[in-house]
Amino acid sequence: MLTHKFVHTRISNTNISPAHRYVKHSILVNNFNRQRKNASQKLANPRLLRIHFHTFRHWKATTDYHRTKDILHVMRLLGHKSINNTLIYTQLIEFEDECQFHSAIAKTTEEAQKLVEAGFEYVCSHNETMLFRKRKSTRHVKP
Numbered sequence: 001m002l003t004h005k006f007v008h009t010r011i012s013n014t015n016i017s018p019a020h021r022y023v024k025h026s027i028l029v030n031n032f033n034r035q036r037k038n039a040s041q042k043l044a045n046p047r048l049l050r051i052h053f054h055t056f057r058h059w060k061a062t063t064d065y066h067r068t069k070d071i072l073h074v075m076r077l078l079g080h081k082s083i084n085n086t087l088i089y090t091q092l093i094e095f096e097d098e099c100q101f102h103s104a105i106a107k108t109t110e111e112a113q114k115l116v117e118a119g120f121e122y123v124c125s126h127n128e129t130m131l132f133r134k135r136k137s138t139r140h141v142k143p
Contacts, residue, residue: 029053061089101133 032053040048057078065074075086104120106112112130116122120132
């Protein structure tokens, strides 16, 4: 005899009363599927139908690994107990021009502020100057 088990998903929004923080998983999945189908039809893009909740999990893990290069961070993020399960994400992306940066120095707080606003990150200070870097774009433009 098969029994139907309701899976509940916890919503961590503090504005919602504790009694309403758990939503039936089936309601969330049905809503997601309906919205995905509508978007696919509206945009005439059937590939959208291949996107699932787990797709977002893989996307987040892959982008975090690409950003941090820290497999242990990704392992904790995903809640994996074995590093072997997490190593899948290291094989999904290629790091071209991985260590190429634009660099800049700032001698004043105002110069440092302008660099940060331009997307540079602070690296360290040396001889009363602040060193900054920004990763070079890896996007290739076709002629």
